[in-house]
Amino acid sequence: MLYREALNRAIDETMAIDSNIVVLGEDIGRYGGSYRVTEGLFAKYGEKRLMDTPIAEMSIVGNAIGMAIGGLRPIAELMTVNFALLAFDQIINHMAKLHYMSAGKITLPMVVRFPQGVSKQLASQHSESYEQMLASVPGLIVLAVSDVNYAYHALKKAILMDDPVIVIEHELLYNKKGNVDFDRDIDPLKARIVKEGDDITIVSYLKMVDDVMEAVPQIEEKLGKQCEVIDLCALNPIDYQTLALSLKKTGRLVVVEEDHKKGGFGSQVISWAVEELFYTLDASPLRIAGEDVPIPYNRKLELASIPTPDKIVARIVTWGEQNGL
Amino acid sequence: MNKLLAEEIYYLMVLGRKFEFSAKEHYMKGDISGFLHLDIGQEALSVSAMKAFDRGDVFSGYRVHVMAIARGLSPKSVMAELFGKATGVSRGKGGSMHLYDPSHFFYGGDAIVGGHLPNAVGCAYARKYQGSEEGVMAIFGDGATNCGAFFESLNIASAQNLPLLFLCENNGYAIGTKITSVTPFLKQSKKAEPYMRTMEVDGMDAVAVYDALKEAQKSLHDGHGPIFVEAFTCRYEGHSMSDPGSYRTQLEMQICKSQDPIDRMKKVLIEQYQVDTASLETLEDRAERAVEEAVDFALASPEPDEAELYQNIFCQGCANVIS
Structure with a gap:
């Protein structure tokens, strides 16, 4: 469907x-x-x-x-x-x-x-x-x-x-394919663990979840670490409980979002993590977001303005190496 | 209108004016804060509109204390809301501009000029969908007829043939700006003419307002679609308590006040309905007492509990899902 x-x-x-x-x-x-x-x-x-x-x-x-x-x-x-x-x-x-x-x-x-x-x-x-x-x-x-x-x-x-x-x-x-489990109800306010992993929590939502999933195999290969990917699903209220459980396990937080970085939604996730779980974190959180520019028309510029799977891989690998992963 | 109704309208107008003077006094004392938009001078319109449009839903802007009371909300709960008390219509979270009571089909105080008009259109759509005979009345000032929401609403109400009564209170001023300095029309019904039937009425005459709105209401019930009524009125006070109203000349105010709606209604009661002075005084005393009781109630009422802060952000069912 x-x-x-x-x-x-x-x-x-x-x-x-x-x-x-x-x-x-x-x-x-x-x-x-x-x-x-x-x-x-x-x-x-x-x-x-x-x-x-x-x-x-x-x-x-x-x-x-x-x-x-x-x-x-x-x-x-x-x-x-x-x-x-x-x-x-x-x-x-x-x-x-x-x-x-x-x-x-x-x-x-x-x-x-x-x-x-x-x-x-x-x-x-x-x-x-x-x-x-x-x-x-x-x-x-x-x-x-x-x-x-x-x-x-x-x-x-x-x-x-x-x-x-x-x-x-x-x-x-809109044309993405997937299966619907009609028999199993879900709580729409609960974040979805798309992939489990022990070392890095990557939080995302909307289309960036797909881009993150495309990037994950290369990240895991290059860093030799496991990523846990969380699709937030609800942006208000935020399911902090699911995020906290994951962070207590991994100690490392990355947020990937398509909106502009300044004042973007991911800043809320990171400020929460720093305020509430500072001593659980083993590395400074990483935010990968859109550039602070109006989205341009030209395809090259357009892609330069938002995160892409390649950029996600490069940013997370560099960050991982800087943080001793 | 029969004698009983005429007396009730007079009573509510007197009550409304006393209520507003009392609110003004308590604003000066510091019991009431924020914005306070007084209805003094416009009582004929506020009261007769509610009495004529007795069934159906009402959406209004601010300056709604008298309308709310004429609609059936208790003066006590309205005054307590102005005082910001827990016993207020909106438990102290809305204040003067936000008096809502769905049990009286009153979706009053909207503080975004023209912002409630699309909501009234939607509600009229719902009523038509439900096959309800009752229409919806949207009340707004002349200032609102210059914003986009107004024109969008005229268009959709007309395209969908909705049972929606647009009631424009034209008091000539959008806060302190004379209406003719920002729009080419003295009569705002000009803007509605391409879309629907329009009517005009002397908004300082309670009987005329009542009759005009009864006629408009019948037009809605008969399925003729939306209708626009423009009532010319005059507010005696400034736009709100922070406005001294100095942009109007003394002569202008004198002419205004010579049309006083309460004096005119009193004359109607005496001349047409043979109400004697003693009966009038009884009504006036009753209004005085109702206001005193409202103030006593507001003064004696408790402040909202601090827990109220987080109440009603989401409705009960969903709050459970979230926690």
């Missing part, structure tokens, strides 16, 4: 059991979704439950909030996080805060989904990553979907949750 098919199935199955679930966004109905995530649903559920919206992101999220207040369970799709910026007032000032400011009287069972990250030469207004802004907002559950099985289970859970959830997908993952 493809990643986008897993997302589609999660929406389809929940829509089938709860008529309060509606989908809204640009091109999500008749057109089937810019990334084909809602393909086939319009024919099945009709225009009342799949609302094609104008290109007006503030309204897509703002309307979804009103729908949730009115008793529905909306799923809002935005074409990319770069356009979600137009909806940040609704996401941050309304979606994240109404439950708190109303002392719990208003609940917003809703999902806002969008992809982010570098695809291929789409230039800066279509290629950025802004999870660090969203994950820092109290009141939002933020999930980052890297894996097909997780995509299915996490989206399904997100739709059925009573809190507002941001589901971040990645432009390059």
Whole structure:
């Protein structure tokens, strides 16, 4: 099953059991979704439950909030996080805060989904990553979907949750293949151990998990050490428990992320590790992140602006050697 | 409107004004802090809108104390919220601008100008989807009609033929900026005309506001889609307590106050409904007492417990998942 098919199935199955679930966004109905995530649903559920919206992101999220207040369970799709910026007032000032400011009287069972990250030469207004802004907002559950099985289970859970959830997908993952274990439930807020290992904990999320996995065999060969790879999955709340268990075992932390390094999401993981587990660490933590530049169009420059498997190998091997590995 | 309703509207307007003067006094004393937007002068609009749009959902901006009370929230819980007390509508976490009560279908105080309009559109979509006859009313000031959220909302409400009543309180000023200095229209309904039926009403006349909104409500119920009502009104005080309102001339204020909505409603009660002075005084005394009780309640109420800080970030079900 493809990643986008897993997302589609999660929406389809929940829509089938709860008529309060509606989908809204640009091109999500008749057109089937810019990334084909809602393909086939319009024919099945009709225009009342799949609302094609104008290109007006503030309204897509703002309307979804009103729908949730009115008793529905909306799923809002935005074409990319770069356009979600137009909806940040609704996401941050309304979606994240109404439950708190109303002392719990208003609940917003809703999902806002969008992809982010570098695809291929789409230039800066279509290629950025802004999870660090969203994950820092109290009141939002933020999930980052890297894996097909997780995509299915996490989206399904997100739709059925009573809190507002941001589901971040990645432009390059929609056609990724994988298996879904339909029988085994997962906790969408729990980090996923992608690969076990004793010596280095590599924390990542979204597409960088795949890049890390591609890099790991060479890292292990060159350093002669074992890597444990953790896919964070939930960026808010963060599953520190799983991270702590791994760090107590390995004593070494690497974070790999696609967003800009300055103020990027990985800085939160590292500052937590330094504050809470300083004496467990055997080496200074390493952060591999995007450069602090707008993502450029030219392919060579574009690849230079974000981590790639080769760069991940080189950086971790150098760091490992400097730290006596 | 019948006599009972006319008396109730008068009572709520008097209560509203006394409530606001009391809030002002307690702001000066330091019992209330932050921003405080008083409704004095606009009571006809706030009260009659709630009484006319008696069913359905209401989304509003700030300056909502009187609306909230007219909607059925207790003056005690509203005053306690202004005082930041644990017994307040939002347990002290919202304050003056954030008074919500879903049990009264009141999604009041939004402090982002125009920010609640897309939410009202979404709620109207939900009501239509559910086959509910009741529509939604979105209340906003003239200042909000210049922001993107307003135009997006007109467009979607119209495209989807939603049961949504746009009620514009045009008091002529966006904080201290005269509306005509930032928009080419004196009447903001001009902006809605391409999308939907528009109506105008004297917002200082409680009976006229009531009748206009009843007509608009009927239009929603009859499935004619969104409708825009512009009410011309006047706020006597500054935008908030931190605004002395010095940008308006004395003459302008004099003209405003000669239209006083409470005086006009009193006249209606006496002339049209033959209410005698003693009955009016009884209503006024009752309003006075309600405000006194609200203040006593707020003063006697406890501060929120410190544990309240981490309550309601996520709802109960999810908090369990997280811990």
